[in-house]
Amino acid sequence: MxxxxxxxxxxxxxxxxxxxxxxxxxxxxxxxxxxxxxxxxxxxxxxxxxxxxxxxxxxxxxxxxxxxxxxxxxxxxxxxxxxxxxxxxxxxxxxxxxxxxxxxxRKVSDAVKRVLDTNDMAGIRANKRYESLVVGASGFENLPFLEKDCLIILTNQDIYDLAQVVPEHSDNREMKNAIAIVFPNTQHRFCLWHILKKVPEKLGSYGSYKTGMKNALMKCVYDSQHVYEFEKCWDELLTTYNLHENAWLHSLYVEREHWVPTFLKEWFWAGMSTTQ
Structure with a gap:
């Protein structure tokens, strides 16, 4: 032949x-x-x-x-x-x-190749603990109901709380990076419901949790109408209840533009959560 x-x-x-x-x-x-x-x-x-x-x-x-x-x-x-x-x-x-x-x-489809290329651009490393969810982020572009010019994306913030699972990667934000690359003109928000659901778990051990800390946190999140009001209120919260060393609150503050309502009021979210 x-x-x-x-x-x-x-x-x-x-x-x-x-x-x-x-x-x-x-x-x-x-x-x-x-x-x-x-x-x-x-x-x-x-x-x-x-x-x-x-x-x-x-x-x-x-x-x-x-x-x-x-x-x-x-x-x-x-x-x-x-x-x-x-x-x-x-x-x-x-x-x-x-x-x-x-x-x-075994064949790698063009769609999978795009996902892998996006992961590489986002600095995603293959890690069995969270590989599937970060690949899923860049895979959004392959879903038929999502367009390149979609206005908003809502994801569960739980996937970023990696400190308990992979301490050395707790500062990485692979999903956020991938979404920013695939949808550069889209506003990305973390589900507020999921974040606040963790409050009792993260702060419940403090003696002042039920005597003012919880209410002060909720007031800071929901009642701040401007960014400067939130910044002032947040600083008072940390000082009043000696929370400057709380790692969870620190991580939330770093990502505040992705979940605090006053930073996101220019976009319409319809009161949605990822559970819907």
Missing amino acids: EFNFLEELLSYYKEYDKKCGFGVMTKQTDRDEDDSVRYITLCCARGGKARNRTLNVANPRPTGKTECKAKINALRKNGVLRLTTVHNIHNHGLSPKKSWFFRCN
């Missing part, structure tokens, strides 16, 4: 491996000075010797290598890649129904 381009050869052999039920990997390539492939060997993904992939000899990680000899070789001659060797005998079972799970057959 002959193929005009390397892509044609790869596509053909991958279709063959999907029908038969084995994975494919490139074992060897040789290129000319113009970077075109002169010689290539494609083999079964289970070829090669099994290696212990962990230092823990008591609990080694499983490996799929079986020294399988199935392979094809192709050599470029007269401008085309011609198969010179074909060996189709495998020393292991084949699984046609599982072909889509083989690494060689």
